[in-house]
Amino acid sequence: xxxxxHDVLPLAGDDRSPDLRVEAFQGVRAARSRExxxxxxxxxxELIHTQGEARPVDIAxxxxxxxxxxxxxxxxxxxxxxxxxxxxxxxxxxxxxxxLAHECRHRHEIVLRFLxxxxxxxxxxxxxxxxxxxxxxxxTLALFAAFVARN
Amino acid sequence: xxxxxHDVLPLAGDDRSPDLRVEAFQGVRAARSRExxxxxxxxxxELIHTQGEARPVDIAxxxxxxxxxxxxxxxxxxxxxxxxxxxxxxxxxxxxxxxLAHECRHRHEIVLRFLxxxxxxxxxxxxxxxxxxxxxxxxTLALFAAFVARN
DNA sequence: GCGAAATGTTAGACAAGGCTAACAATCTGC
DNA sequence: GCAGATTGTTAGCCTTGTCTAACATTTCGC
Numbered sequence: 276x277x278x279x280x281h282d283v284l285p286l287a288g289d290d291r292s293p294d295l296r297v298e299a300f301q302g303v304r305a306a307r308s309r310e311x312x313x314x315x316x317x318x319x320x321e322l323i324h325t326q327g328e329a330r331p332v333d334i335a336x337x338x339x340x341x342x343x344x345x346x347x348x349x350x351x352x353x354x355x356x357x358x359x360x361x362x363x364x365x366x367x368x369x370x371x372x373x374x375l376a377h378e379c380r381h382r383h384e385i386v387l388r389f390l391x392x393x394x395x396x397x398x399x400x401x402x403x404x405x406x407x408x409x410x411x412x413x414x415t416l417a418l419f420a421a422f423v424a425r426n
Numbered sequence: 427x428x429x430x431x432h433d434v435l436p437l438a439g440d441d442r443s444p445d446l447r448v449e450a451f452q453g454v455r456a457a458r459s460r461e462x463x464x465x466x467x468x469x470x471x472e473l474i475h476t477q478g479e480a481r482p483v484d485i486a487x488x489x490x491x492x493x494x495x496x497x498x499x500x501x502x503x504x505x506x507x508x509x510x511x512x513x514x515x516x517x518x519x520x521x522x523x524x525x526l527a528h529e530c531r532h533r534h535e536i537v538l539r540f541l542x543x544x545x546x547x548x549x550x551x552x553x554x555x556x557x558x559x560x561x562x563x564x565x566t567l568a569l570f571a572a573f574v575a576r577n
Numbered sequence: 578g579c580g581a582a583a584t585g586t587t588a589g590a591c592a593a594g595g596c597t598a599a600c601a602a603t604c605t606g607c
Numbered sequence: 608g609c610a611g612a613t614t615g616t617t618a619g620c621c622t623t624g625t626c627t628a629a630c631a632t633t634t635c636g637c
Contacts, residue, residue: 295549295553296488297487297488297490298490298553299552299553299557300465300488300489300490300556302553302556303461303465303556303557304624306557307458307461308593310454311593311594314451314454330614330615331614331616332613332614332615336448337447337448337451338448338451339449339451340595340596341596341597342614342615342616343595343596343597343616343617343618344594344595344596345615346616346617347595348593348594351593351594362602362615362616363603363616390566393566393569393573394569395565395566395569396565398446399563399565399566401447401450402446402449402450402453403561403562403563403566405450405451405453405454405561406450406454406560406561406562407558407561407562410556410557410558410561411557411558412550412553412554414546414547415541415544415546415550415554418544418545418546419544422544455594455595459623462623462624481585482584482585482586483585491625491626492625492627493584493585493586494585494587494588494625494627495624495625495626497585497587498623498624498625499624502622502623502624513585513586513632514584514586514631514633
């Protein structure tokens with residue numbers, strides 16, 4: 276629509292210190308490595324709440340991955356102290372896992388409501404929120420919440 | 427084993443069809459697999475524009491990763507038809523790469539300006555935009571652009 | 578135009594996150 | 608209470624994305 280190849284302008288927003296860029300990319304990489312864990316604990320909390328327990332098979336169907344993938348990921352979550360599990364038993368969140376789940380749910384809710392407030396349809400809002408929620412800083416989240424509150 | 431039909435509490439926003447959730451997660455995974463390529467072509471385009479050429483060393487410092495990581499990633503981009511490269515030479519975008527870079531830059535700009543319009547400080551806006559831009563649908567982007575335009 | 582510095586590449590390691598195939602345990606319906 | 612279905616686990620493979628160490632090439636300073 277605008278700019279690009281014939282754009283001899285400042286290229287708005289790119290002449291800032293490289294350190295900031297590096298930091299931004301490193302932040303994104305860090306966020307990416309937390310994403311899966313966040314999605315899992317959020318889903319596990321929800322399953323425990325709505326189904327009474329969290330079973331690997333339900334996680335697999337809801338995440339759209341296979342059972343072995345879930346098993347491996349759950350092992351990592353257990354290693355990282357977010358869940359506890361025993362062979363052939365359903366999954367429990369640790370205190371830490373519960374805290375993370377709660378925080379994620381909170382963020383998800385705000386992002387979702389924000390997108391809906393902007394006028395987005397519910398389906399797209401849900402899809403976008405799922406991706407965006409992991410990349411929103413506290414500060415941005417506060418602004419989203421404020422926007423929702425006054426609209 | 428358990429009756430899943432007793433959800434007395436709506437648990438706002440989670441009683442929607444599981445298919446939608448699966449789709450959302452699959453979309454996020456797809457987006458995640460595109461992220462790196464998008465960041466690279468965007469950066470390469472910018473380097474060509476501002477420095478006259480895109481060298482691996484500049485990509486490495488700006489992305490905050492080591493040279494071998496860049497080399498391997500560039501090989502993948504070349505394999506995927508986004509760039510062309512020759513040993514010990516600088517990097518060029520293919521037509522396809524240029525198109526992707528342009529689209530990414532456009533998205534990045536809109537997300538960034540949107541966050542700034544909301545009242546976010548420039549540093550945080552830049553960091554969040556870097557993460558969010560890959561997870562924003564066309565529809566959401568349009569809403570962001572509209573918001574920027576009227577604020 | 579040569580040697581040192583800068584840059585680029587290759588090799589090999591490792592973790593994450595995905596898969597299929599094969600096997601083990603549990604649960605369910607007679 | 609047992610057979611078959613469902614669920615869970617293990618083993619092994621693949622790709623991505625990161626790293627370090629070692630080596631190759633190019634560029635720069637003089």
